[in-house]
Amino acid sequence: MIITCVESIPLRIPFKAGSVSDASAWGDSNLPAADSLLVRVTTDQGVVGWGEAFGFRAVASAKIAIDQLVAPLCVGQDATRIAPLMLDVQKKLHVFGRGGALAFAISALDIALWDIAGKAANMPLCQLLGGGAADLPCYASLVRYSDPPLVRTSVRQAIEAGFGMLKLHEIELPAIRAARDESGPGVELMLDVNCPWTLTQARAIADDLKTISPKWLEEPLWPPENVAGLAELRSATGIPIAAGENVYTLMDFERLLAAGAVDFVQPSPAKMGGISELRKIFPLAAVHNAEVMPHSFYDGPGLLAAIHATAALGTADSMIEWRRFDLEAAIYGRAFSPKHGRISVPRGAGLGIDPDPDVIGRFRLSL
Missing domain, CATH: 3.20.20.120 (Enolase-like C-terminal domain)
Known part of the structure; x- marks a missing residue:
């Protein structure tokens, strides 16, 4: 089962006007919305997996990491070989750091691959x-x-x-x-x-x-x-x-x-x-x-x-x-x-x- 596409999808969902949550977040006053970054991984067999990178103000940088660094290493690879693929990605990208936006991007891809694994096996991930x-x-x-x-x-x-x-x-x-x-x-x-x-x-x-x-x-x-x-x-x-x-x-x-x-x-x-x-x-x-x-x-x-x-x-x-x-x-x-x-x-x-x-x-x- 080969990975054919990795798509990063940023979302911005506003707080409801007048809600208590709208007042503040971590003291970040007037934060208008909660930004998140989803990743959709598609395989040649039509199985689609979903992942998520930590978001908020890191969405733009995590999206760049996915699009420019992580995705090119994953497209064309076997989606069922999660551990070897993710180890290879980490080794090839470690010179750019082991945390932050790059780690968020790798995390999203990994979650999506596990979603695919569960769907291929027709069982809940747990x-x-x-x-x-x-x-x-x-x-x-x-x-x-x-x-x-x-x-x-x-x-x-x-x-x-x-x-x-x-x-x-x-x-x-x-x-x-x-x-x-x-x-x-x-x-x-x-x-x-x-x-x-x-x-x-x-x-x-x-x-x-x-x-x-x-x-x-x-x-x-x-x-x-x-x-x-x-x-x-x-x-x-x-x-x-x-x-x-x-x-x-x-x-x-x-x-x-x-x-x-x-x-x-x-x-x-x-x-x-x-x-x-x-x-x-x-x-x-x-x-x-x-x-x-x-x-x-x-x-x-x-x-x-x-x-x-x-x-x-x-x-x-x-x-x-x-x-x-x-x-x-x-x-x-x-x-x-x-x-x-x-x-x-x-x-x-x-x-x-x-x-x-x-x-x-x-x-x-x-x-």
Whole structure:
């Protein structure tokens, strides 16, 4: 089965006017839309696979990486030989870096090839990976609002939507406390601060953070590769630590885990090599007594990749990150969404669902 075409498809889906999500994202005020980058891989037998690269402001650069670097190495190759092909791509392109937009592009291609593999075998990807739960617990991953009243509104809406676990992206104590005050003690809160602090600064704020009893504190340190600092913060404060979204290679994940730096490791399938690399993290984490909680702050094939891999390889405590954005449209339509804090694993072949062509037609972005 030969790859005949690799097409990168940028999308820009606006926030609904007046929605809470429209207010801010990571403090990026007036962000008008959520940009994403899909990849469609077609074979000579007519089997089509879909992948996703991490998007937002990286869409243009990831598209260039796909179109000019990754796709030319893949067209004409055997789609069924995923591991050899992806290793060859990585080796030939490593001089351009092992992370960033190039890693996003490679990830998208890999996810699409696994979608093709599942479709060719006529089985859901989770089954192809060796197992599969029917559904998984998921938590609402909120954007950063900074303003305590907006935080309260967002938290209340997520709870009313059935979520019993929420992840904040706040970094200021008033906003963090507002979330706990609104949720009450019965809701689990996670806190992702996106690498803002030195080790000294993080230790100084640790006692205040403990008052909200976070399930984990995610990426507290700058730079994110300060593995020794994460291990020291975890040991000194007793706060469970999560990280991994900005880790790109298996060797670096091994260093993170071997250092005792995290309780929860967070590989991002649309960033770190797709399903081929993601599936290797689960046994590695088990050796180090850490839980895998994939990063999936996107809502296309990258999200489905996280769901299928977790359903097949995760534990009873594994959870899915559900990006809670109020957009004008969803890549898979409104039918695919959590109910009562759980998400069903799609049972169709491959990733189980293809992107809605009407959504692609309406929101395709010219670059």
